[in-house]
Amino acid sequence: MSVADPAASTSPASTATQALRAAAERGDADAVADLLAPDVVFHSPMTERVTFVGREEVAALHRDIFAVLDGLETTDPLALGDSRSFSFRAQVRGVELEAHVLLHVNEQGQIDELKIFVRPFPALATLFGTLPPRVSARRRGPLTGTVAAIVTWPLAVAVRTADRFTPRFL
Structure with a gap:
C-alpha cells in the first residue's frame, strides 16, 4: 500500500506517521532516526522486561x-x-509476520513512544530467535549474541513445529 495519501491530515502526528511508514518500507533506519525524539522509548514486542530508550539506541534497533x-x-x-x-x-x-504499531508524537512533532505487537505466534517466536541474538551481538559482543541464539532459537523451532501439527487436533 502506498504511503502517499493526498487526503491525509497534515498534523505533525500524521506527518511523522507517514514518514515513519515510508522509512520502514524502504528499510531506512537513518530516516527513522530523524523522526524520533531524543528521549524516545521503544517497548519490545517480545518482553515487558526490555525497553530501548533514546534516539541512537532506537535507530540502531x-x-x-x-x-x-x-x-x-x-x-x-x-x-x-x-x-x-x-x-x-x-x-x-x-x-509471514503481521505487526501492529502504536506510536505517540510529542509537541515538537517527534515520535516519543513506540509499541509493537506481533502475530501469529510462530512469527513472533521466529523473530524472537532472530532479532535478540543480533541485538545482543551489537550491544554486548559476538559471544553474547551466540549465547542469545542458543537460548532463543529452540523456542522458535518448537513453536513453528507445534503450529504445523496442533491444528490437526482442533
Missing part, C-alpha cells in the same frame, strides 16, 4: 529490525489525538 525483515509493507494509519496506529506485514526467515 531499527537497523537490526530492517536487517531481519523482508518485504515490509504498511497499512493506512488510524488516528486519535497525538497517537497513531498502523499495521505492517513482512517475513522473518520466510515466516
Whole structure:
C-alpha cells in the first residue's frame, strides 16, 4: 500500500506517521532516526522486561529490525489525538509476520513512544530467535549474541513445529 495519501491530515502526528511508514518500507533506519525524539522509548514486542530508550539506541534497533525483515509493507494509519496506529506485514526467515504499531508524537512533532505487537505466534517466536541474538551481538559482543541464539532459537523451532501439527487436533 502506498504511503502517499493526498487526503491525509497534515498534523505533525500524521506527518511523522507517514514518514515513519515510508522509512520502514524502504528499510531506512537513518530516516527513522530523524523522526524520533531524543528521549524516545521503544517497548519490545517480545518482553515487558526490555525497553530501548533514546534516539541512537532506537535507530540502531531499527537497523537490526530492517536487517531481519523482508518485504515490509504498511497499512493506512488510524488516528486519535497525538497517537497513531498502523499495521505492517513482512517475513522473518520466510515466516509471514503481521505487526501492529502504536506510536505517540510529542509537541515538537517527534515520535516519543513506540509499541509493537506481533502475530501469529510462530512469527513472533521466529523473530524472537532472530532479532535478540543480533541485538545482543551489537550491544554486548559476538559471544553474547551466540549465547542469545542458543537460548532463543529452540523456542522458535518448537513453536513453528507445534503450529504445523496442533491444528490437526482442533
